[in-house]
Amino acid sequence: MKFLVLPILIALIFTLSAKSAEASNLYLSTPSNQIQNGDSFQVDVRLNTQNEDLNAVQSNLNFPADKLEIVSITQTNSFPILAEQTVSGGLIQLAQGSLSPVNGDVPVATITFKAKSAGTANLSFNTDSAAPRFADSSDSLDLAQSSGINLTINEAGPSATPVATQTQSQTLSFASIWNLISKLFNS
Numbered sequence: 001m002k003f004l005v006l007p008i009l010i011a012l013i014f015t016l017s018a019k020s021a022e023a024s025n026l027y028l029s030t031p032s033n034q035i036q037n038g039d040s041f042q043v044d045v046r047l048n049t050q051n052e053d054l055n056a057v058q059s060n061l062n063f064p065a066d067k068l069e070i071v072s073i074t075q076t077n078s079f080p081i082l083a084e085q086t087v088s089g090g091l092i093q094l095a096q097g098s099l100s101p102v103n104g105d106v107p108v109a110t111i112t113f114k115a116k117s118a119g120t121a122n123l124s125f126n127t128d129s130a131a132p133r134f135a136d137s138s139d140s141l142d143l144a145q146s147s148g149i150n151l152t153i154n155e156a157g158p159s160a161t162p163v164a165t166q167t168q169s170q171t172l173s174f175a176s177i178w179n180l181i182s183k184l185f186n187s
Contacts (some may be wrong), residue, residue, distance in 0.1 A: 023050060023052075023140050023141065023142030023145065024047060024048060024049045024050050024052055024054060024131045024140045024141050024142065025047075025048050025050070025141065025142050025145040025146045025147070026045065026046070026047055026057075026059055026108070026125050026129060026131070026141065026143075026146040026147075027046050027048065027146060027147045027148075028043050028044065028045060028046070028061075028123055028147065028148055028149045029043070029044040029046055029149075030042065030043045030044070030149060030151070033149060033150065033151050033152060034151075034152050034154060035115045035121075035151050035152065035153045035154065036115065036153070036154055036155075036156050037115050037116070037117060037118050037153050037154065037155050037156045038114070038115060038156050039114070039115055039156075040071055040112055040113065040114045040115075041112070041113055041114075041115070042110050042111065042112050042113075043110070043111045043113060043123065043149070044107060044109075044110050044111075045059050045061065045094070045107070045108040045109045045110070045111065046105060046106065046107055046108060047059070047078075047102075047105075047106055047108050047131060048104075048105045048106075049102065049103050049104060049105075049106070049131070049140070050140075051103065052103065052133060052134075052140050053101035053102070053103050053133065053134035053135065054098075054101065054102050054103070054131050054132060054133060054134055054140060055097060055098055055099075055101060055102065055132055055133070055134040055137070056079065056083075056095070056096065056097040056098065056130075056131070056132045057079055057094075057095075057096055057097075057108055057129075057130070057131050058084075058093075058094070058095045058128065058129055058130040058131070059092075059094045059108055059109070059125065059129050060091060060092065060093050060094070060125065060126035060128045060129045061091070061092040061094075061111075061123060061124070061125060061126065061148075062090055062091055062122075062123065062124050062125070062126055062148075063090050063091075063092065063113070063121065063122075063123050064090055064121050064122065065089050065090040066116070066117065067115065067116055067117050067119055067120075067121040067153060068113045068114070068115060068116060068121055069113065069114050069116055070087050070092070070111065070112070070113060071112040071113060071114050072111075072112045073085055073087075073092065073094070073109055073110075073111050073112075074109060074110045074111075074112075075094075075096065075109055076106075076107040076108060076109060076110070078096075078098070078102055078106040078107055078108060079096030079097055079098045079102060079106075079108065080096075080098060081096060081097040081098060081099070082095075082096055083095040083096060083097055091126065092111065093128075094108065094109055096108065096109075101134040102134075115153045117153065118153050118154060118155045119152075119153055120150060120151070120152055120153070121150070121151040121152075121153055122148065122149075122150050122151075123148045123149050123150075123151070124148035125143060125146045125148060127143060129141060129143060129146070
């Protein structure tokens with residue numbers, strides 16, 4: 001019996017360490033970290049499952065509400081069941097699920113923001129974020145490996161000043177219109 005316990009214990013340690021090495025992570029992606037004040041821009045929320053089958057994702061995202069406002073949140077097809085989509089102050093809460101296993105580097109949502117004021121805007125995942133495994137619903141999310149983004153919001157540059165163009169107005173009298181019509185029919 002003593003000889004069976006040690007191999008089982010070693011196998012259990014390797015299994016548990018393998019699970020943590022394959023933990024999923026959330027990350028954000030945007031075309032540029034430099035934003036102009038007043039501009040709208042998109043941030044993609046993505047999940048890398050690290051080859052694990054998952055059935056849901058809870059992505060809670062902190063953002064500075066004094067610098068950014070939410071224009072829209074678009075759900076992707078990776079997790080087609082929308083359980084929650086709330087925005088409160090500087091927190092976005094998205095809970096989505098799937099009846100079939102989701103595996104790979106998949107899009108979760110696209111958030112369209114509008115910059116409200118210049119400065120630095122840090123977007124980060126809240127500790128309540130989670131990614132349950134398909135097999136047993138245990139959380140596979142490694143929040144330490146998940147990454148947010150830092151955005152720099154620049155003051156908007158000088159706006160283009162419209163250039164006045166000079167136009168000549170012509171006033172046509174009834175007599176000149178009549179002469180024009182007469183010429184057309186007499187030709």
